[in-house]
Amino acid sequence: MNKRKNLDRQKRKRQNLILAFMLAVIALALLGRFLIGRDKELNPEELTPATNSSPVLSSTTHAPTISMFPVHVAGAVKNPGVYYFREGVIVSEAIAKAGGPTKDASIEALNMASLLNPHAKLYVPTIEEVEAGEIVFSFDSAGVNSNDAASGKINLNLATEADLLTVPGIGPSTASAILRYREENGRFTQLEDLMLVSGIKDKKFSSLEPYFYLP
Incomplete structure (x- = not known):
């Protein structure tokens, strides 16, 4: 057991x-x-x-940078100065950013839909300046309306050197002479005044006349 x-x-x-x-x-x-x-x-x-x-x-997540460029907005605007703009901005937007045109501004002398040029000077003339022919528009003045889109002719009183050089028979020396005459004597009152410019006589005037107009 x-x-x-x-x-x-x-x-x-x-x-x-x-x-x-x-x-x-x-x-x-x-x-x-x-x-x-x-x-x-x-x-x-x-x-x-x-x-x-x-x-x-x-x-790879950095926010894209927007390229900006300066333009000097001067003349008949409420707040003239240097402003920065992005690519694709037009003249009317630049004038608006500078406070808008003054009461005596002649915005008709400008192409308000023209694109701004980087580092350019946009000058808005007064009505008095335009009527007196005191403004000699240069290529640096962004948005100048110097051409008649309908006829393809060039406004003789608003033409830039670049505009003048597009005309057959006008070279750098003749273009400079036209601009110098306009600066010293004021605006052209008739197309025939071109013959008062050094280097332009009857025959040359006849070949140039079809390319210009005066409002």
Whole structure:
């Protein structure tokens, strides 16, 4: 009887040892799996690409810069001065930014739809200046309306050097002579006054006359 009890006790003890061993193995397996997973999440080699990619992302997300250029808006405007504009701005917008034209401004002398030229001077003349022929428009005066779009002719009193050089028979010296005459004597009152310009006689005037008009 005692022998049988001893055998049963040993058997239970052996079963308990086996069960304890199995539980220990399972616990170790779960602990190892947890530690491996944690190491994988905190592995610096896997975190490095994300860290290194940050500067690349920031370098590609800069807001685009808008190119601006200065223009000197002067003459018959309320707030003359140097203003900065983006590409594609026209004369009317520049005048508006300078406070708009004054009451005595002659905006009809300008092409209000003309694009602004970078680093140019936009001069808005007064009515009195235009009527007196005191304004000699230069290429630097953005938006001058020197051409008659309907006829293709050039306004002799508003023509720039660039306009004059488009006329057959007019070279740099003749263009300079016309501008100099207009500056010294005021506006032309009739086309025939061209013959008063040095270097322009009857024959040359006849060839030039079809290209000009006076309002």
